[in-house]
Amino acid sequence: MSRKECIAMLLAGGQGSRLGILTKKLAKPAVPFGGKYRIIDFTLSNCSNSGIDTVGVLTQYQPLVLNSYIGIGSHWNLDRKNGGVTVLPPYVRDKGGEWYKGTANAVYQNIDFIDQYNPEYVLVVSGDHIYKMDYSLMMDYHKEKNADVTIAVIEVPWEETFRFGIMNTNEECAIEEFEEKPVNAKNNLASMGVYIFNWEKLRSYLIEDENDFESSHDFGKNIIPKMLHDQQKMFAYPFKGYWKDVGTLDSLWEANMDLLSDNPELNLYDNKWKVYSVNPTQPPQYIAPEAVISKALVNEGCQVFGEVKNSMLFPGVYVGEGSVIEDSVIMPNVKIGKNVYIKKAIIAEETLLEDCCQIGQKDNTGLTVIAEKMKIPQGVLIKSNSVISLENYQEFGCETRLANNEEE
Amino acid sequence: MKDVMGIINDTTSEESLKGITYNRSLAAVPTGGRYRLIDFILSNMVNSGIRNVGVLTQNNYGSLMDHVRTGYEWDLVRKKDGLYILPPKYNNLGMQGGDIQYYYNHLDYIQSSSQNYVVISGNNLVFNLDLRKIVEKHKESKADITILYKEMENISDNHRYTMLDINQEGRITDMAVNTKRHKGNKTSMELYVMEKEILLDLIDGCISRGYCDLVKDGFIKNIDKYKLYGYRYDGYLEKIDSIQSYYKHNMDLLNTNIWNELFFQSGLVHTKVKDEPPAKYMEHSTVKNAMVANGCVIEGSVENSILFRGVKVHKGAVIKNCIIMQKSEIKEGAFIENVIIDKEVCITAGKRLKGEISYPIVIEKKAII
Numbered sequence A: 001m002s003r004k005e006c007i008a009m010l011l012a013g014g015q016g017s018r019l020g021i022l023t024k025k026l027a028k029p030a031v032p033f034g035g036k037y038r039i040i041d042f043t044l045s046n047c048s049n050s051g052i053d054t055v056g057v058l059t060q061y062q063p064l065v066l067n068s069y070i071g072i073g074s075h076w077n078l079d080r081k082n083g084g085v086t087v088l089p090p091y092v093r094d095k096g097g098e099w100y101k102g103t104a105n106a107v108y109q110n111i112d113f114i115d116q117y118n119p120e121y122v123l124v125v126s127g128d129h130i131y132k133m134d135y136s137l138m139m140d141y142h143k144e145k146n147a148d149v150t151i152a153v154i155e156v157p158w159e160e161t162f163r164f165g166i167m168n169t170n171e172e173c174a175i176e177e178f179e180e181k182p183v184n185a186k187n188n189l190a191s192m193g194v195y196i197f198n199w200e201k202l203r204s205y206l207i208e209d210e211n212d213f214e215s216s217h218d219f220g221k222n223i224i225p226k227m228l229h230d231q232q233k234m235f236a237y238p239f240k241g242y243w244k245d246v247g248t249l250d251s252l253w254e255a256n257m258d259l260l261s262d263n264p265e266l267n268l269y270d271n272k273w274k275v276y277s278v279n280p281t282q283p284p285q286y287i288a289p290e291a292v293i294s295k296a297l298v299n300e301g302c303q304v305f306g307e308v309k310n311s312m313l314f315p316g317v318y319v320g321e322g323s324v325i326e327d328s329v330i331m332p333n334v335k336i337g338k339n340v341y342i343k344k345a346i347i348a349e350e351t352l353l354e355d356c357c358q359i360g361q362k363d364n365t366g367l368t369v370i371a372e373k374m375k376i377p378q379g380v381l382i383k384s385n386s387v388i389s390l391e392n393y394q395e396f397g398c399e400t401r402l403a404n405n406e407e408e
Numbered sequence B: 001m002k003d004v005m006g007i008i009n010d011t012t013s014e015e016s017l018k019g020i021t022y023n024r025s026l027a028a029v030p031t032g033g034r035y036r037l038i039d040f041i042l043s044n045m046v047n048s049g050i051r052n053v054g055v056l057t058q059n060n061y062g063s064l065m066d067h068v069r070t071g072y073e074w075d076l077v078r079k080k081d082g083l084y085i086l087p088p089k090y091n092n093l094g095m096q097g098g099d100i101q102y103y104y105n106h107l108d109y110i111q112s113s114s115q116n117y118v119v120i121s122g123n124n125l126v127f128n129l130d131l132r133k134i135v136e137k138h139k140e141s142k143a144d145i146t147i148l149y150k151e152m153e154n155i156s157d158n159h160r161y162t163m164l165d166i167n168q169e170g171r172i173t174d175m176a177v178n179t180k181r182h183k184g185n186k187t188s189m190e191l192y193v194m195e196k197e198i199l200l201d202l203i204d205g206c207i208s209r210g211y212c213d214l215v216k217d218g219f220i221k222n223i224d225k226y227k228l229y230g231y232r233y234d235g236y237l238e239k240i241d242s243i244q245s246y247y248k249h250n251m252d253l254l255n256t257n258i259w260n261e262l263f264f265q266s267g268l269v270h271t272k273v274k275d276e277p278p279a280k281y282m283e284h285s286t287v288k289n290a291m292v293a294n295g296c297v298i299e300g301s302v303e304n305s306i307l308f309r310g311v312k313v314h315k316g317a318v319i320k321n322c323i324i325m326q327k328s329e330i331k332e333g334a335f336i337e338n339v340i341i342d343k344e345v346c347i348t349a350g351k352r353l354k355g356e357i358s359y360p361i362v363i364e365k366k367a368i369i
Helices: A017-023 A040-049 A064-070 A103-108 A111-117 A135-144 A158-163 A199-210 A219-229 A249-258 B015-021 B037-047 B062-068 B100-105 B107-112 B132-141 B155-160 B196-209 B214-222 B243-252 B256-265
Strands: A006-011 A054-058 A084-088 A121-126 A129-131 A149-155 A165-169 A175-180 A189-198 A234-238 A243-245 A285-287 A292-298 A307-313 A324-326 A341-343 A345-347 A368-370 A374-376 B004-010 B052-057 B082-086 B117-121 B145-151 B162-166 B172-177 B186-195 B228-232 B279-281 B286-292 B301-307 B318-320 B335-337 B339-341 B352-354 B361-363
Touching: A006 A040, A006 A103, A006 A111, A017 A249, A017 A368, A040 A054, A040 A064, A040 A121, A040 A129, A054 A111, A064 A084, A103 A111, A103 A121, A103 A199, A103 A219, A111 A199, A121 A135, A121 A199, A129 A189, A135 A149, A135 A189, A135 A234, A149 A165, A149 A219, A175 A219, A175 A234, A189 A199, A189 A219, A199 A219, A219 A234, A243 A249, A249 A345, A285 A292, A341 A345, B004 B037, B015 B243, B015 B361, B037 B052, B037 B062, B037 B117, B052 B062, B062 B082, B100 B107, B100 B196, B100 B214, B107 B196, B117 B132, B117 B196, B132 B145, B132 B186, B132 B228, B145 B162, B172 B214, B172 B228, B186 B196, B196 B214, B243 B301, B243 B339, B335 B339, B352 B361
Parallel strands: A006 A054, A006 A121, A054 A084, A149 A234, A292 A307, A307 A324, A324 A341, A345 A368, B004 B052, B004 B117, B052 B082, B145 B228, B286 B301, B301 B318, B318 B335, B335 B352, B339 B361
Antiparallel strands: A121 A189, A129 A243, A149 A189, A165 A175, A165 A189, A285 B286, A292 B279, B117 B186, B145 B186, B162 B172, B162 B186
């Protein structure tokens, strides 16, 4: 294999447990977002648009959807003769094998993969975040600073610093201290989980970390603090723009709603930086004469006969006559019958809502979430703040569309 | 269907489509919000299991090539077979008109393909059909050539079609191309199934006698020699051969029954993917009875219209009964009614354009008004 200056390792094995029922059968990077994307599309598109053509995708938790979604990477223009996308699950070696124990261990277990390309630099990114970023500019910065490690950082509101890994830097942006979720932060520059390492250096730290039995084998908790301690040349790369970790159901809902404003910070309409995704092969959407649509994102294959306000419809959604959808995120192929009312909800893929049912209540600001492939029978009322999944659907008088043997 | 290859004949053109075919061949005419005409027949072939498709081209095939490229979206990037664009050659036969010369110029491709059967199709009929049925029927009936046809309700426009006379056994006894006085209602859908050997015989027969047209010379002059059978199709069909039929077909898609039949019934319609973001409806937009493709941003009002990918409708703009192709922009307060707007057109603020339903205005590609 010919040499690459830089390859990317994309961490996509996380469960995203705070996304609850949405990630029951889905790794977090595969969660649908933004009307037609899955979360991982943003990072893969960033790689593609930044000219990085070799990406190792580290998978572990519920990889089936993700694996078939990524395929050979052609949808992101990453199907290459030399390089391209390689999905990297944990595997067995001559002395046995084990799961990825942490983010650093996941990369450690793939040292052989990286060595095949003999790269100068390795970009480590997470498939959990939503942002558009040109990694090539960060690479220029890394070289200019002659750094060993560069960590992308973004300014966060001071009152939220306790949620992030905070970088304390000097005037030259050199990192002097790293604090994970500090109570009294000294700075408001949060790590975005985007790192550029000189490979040779990272390689030796990964091996060292692997032999440390007290380590939790995590970049943020172990590798970065160790490198700081050893006074490696570490710089913060200040990024300006939209960046979001949609860790919870509420933040997922909110980030989707952000896109409905007139000029959202995350611009999906820039032809020079397209966000790629797998196309569902559907016709253009049909909006009926009696439909009312305002402040909405709607996709291919949708048919709308009812009212859609301040909401997002993923591809293939059907909205029957007299139905009203407000402040909601409706994921692919959800079918909504007649006279259904939906208020502030996330409804996952392929769920069926029969005529006259109601999801959420008019004057309630609580978020209601319905898992994939559920069936809400005619006339059933689901109160705000409910979360309906395979575990509890019967308590709500609902049914599942899964075949029996798929139930757990 | 492993034993069937497809040929799409994009060498015919329609003068009456005017501006729309000025820069592109008929198969490359944009339609239905995100498609080009070739998508329908090409998807029919691929969805039926055909894995080897040749496209005969004439002039202006740049747009077509740009659209199908390697055939990736139709799953036709194959090590063996796949998609073949068959470009025109210098007219070494001295033939005026007719399509036989195009077949003759690519005899090599036809001969060397491993399949024994061939499905030949025209370039401007829109329908969604599983072709396996017609191929099975063809083999069963021991016909030499099977022609797909539809019984039309309105026989006043028979001159647009090739009319067939079919006897009770289903055998075609006579054919007439663009006849004005034919009283029948069976119209050819320009889709033919035959053994490849028969196609090669027909091509050879025509070339050696100085004939130039597959249907007029190959089929009609041999109607007693070969057994031609009809296969009836009953679904939605539109032939795009004039501004009026183009306009009507696109407006037909606002009928949900037709929308469902054409885009889902026998298989999905594949097309070039543009990775456009979702369509965005701003707070004060009003959209009624419209087909809207991804990438559109709508602030104004849209009624009974088709918007292709990436169309921008600014505040206060009013669009009625229009077809607006890719990346066109309708600025603030403009009013357009009964207009077909080609790609990348800009209608500047406050302009008014009004055609007639029976005679819509056509605005050419990249015009600024």
